Amino acid sequence: MSEVVVVYHSGYGHTQRMAQAVAAGADAELLAIDADGQLPEGGWESLAAAQAIIFGSPTYMGSVSWQFKRFADASSKVWFASGWKDKIAGGFTNSASPSGDKQNTLVTLNTLAMQHGMLWVSLGVMPSNAKAAGPNDPNALGSYMGAMARSPSDASAGEMFAGDLDGARAYGARVAEMAKRFAA
Template identity: 45%
Template sequence: MTSSTTRVAIVYHSGYGHTAKQAQAVARGAASVDGVESLLVSVDDIDQHWTMLEDVDGIIFGAPTYMGSASAQFKGFMDATSRNVFAKGGKWANKVAAGFTNSASRSGDKLATLQQIAVFAAQHGMHWINLGLPPGHNNSKSTEDTLNRHGFFLGAAAQSDADVSAEVAPPPADLRTAEHLGARVARVAQQLAAGRRALALKEAA
């Protein structure tokens, strides 16, 4: 890693492995951008990573949607940031942020989870990055095998049948959508970091 490397962390919770698979796809997408390092962080291990998260350029948050909300474990992480981040001077302010979620139902009220995560990012003064894709499956000639097949705009959404394992779900289209989000956030984080370096050089001249 060089001083110009852009670092993007993917902080997630997964109850049954499906959201972990989605998180891995987000991380692949971020790492596919030249000069970007992606870091996967499970909220189960979050206490080992608070300091590292202060130094990254962006954080992409992910959680399964349970009963119309982010999982209790992810909400526990969110609450823990009040003392580990917010109370310590807003260490995440001006980083880029984005979100993803997964549920067994096609809708499953996933939008509520993405909105919850977006508000959480705003509370930390972060810059929210949307999915940046049009709806992928909304006419008679489109298919399920398209990016953003569920038609979400705020973040990346995936659907995993409740009776199948993470070995077969989420389906490839949802994983490619997750990769797209990771790459989009990585590029924006990289651009923002480059702009800050350019401004610093200009001010120092």
């Protein structure tokens, strides 16, 4: 079992690519929520054994996908037993628009973690918000709560901005480092 698990849903491959970058930075296990909102066999056990859980969902209509929401609702059994209490948590999201209401998705992921009594890790990267900044710069979207990515609606997952993927890897590494510090 991995110390860090990245549990995510991806509808079109962009959030999956971001999840892969987060997992690479954290040396984490990837756990995909399927098209029916279900975890693979052994998924709940992987989450129970993890020191840190990083949640990921695309932003659809201003919030998490229904598949991620189904997973979140199913976690109420874990919540009832305080199964994730004091685990390290983080989250990431992706949408087509520069804002796209991604902040609301991160708030939803944060709220899930808070209800479970988890400890949330911020992005910890200053925004690239000068005139010369572009999508390949770190934290070009100016997030603090977690990692955000922008994938234009006509772009494939392979065309994601390097800055977003670099930021996702750095965020995964930050969450893993906080898990190690907390475990010490």
